[in-house]
């Protein structure tokens with residue numbers, strides 16, 4: 001998990017949306033994560049393969065137990 005500022009998360013979400021043509025989806029609850037969401041509750045993960053994942057902090061705890 002990478003600690004990022006909300007501003008940085010926002011710019012990463014924007015980039016993601018432009019690259020994939022859709023908003024990022026939380027793999028835990030399947031809800032969209034948008035730039036205007038409460039980003040302090042959003043985590044950003046980049047896998048070794050370069051896959052970018054955005055998810056809610058609560059959902060992160062549910063998935064990675």
Ligand SMILES: [Zn+2]
Nearest residue numbers: 026029056059
């Ligand atoms: Zn979620």
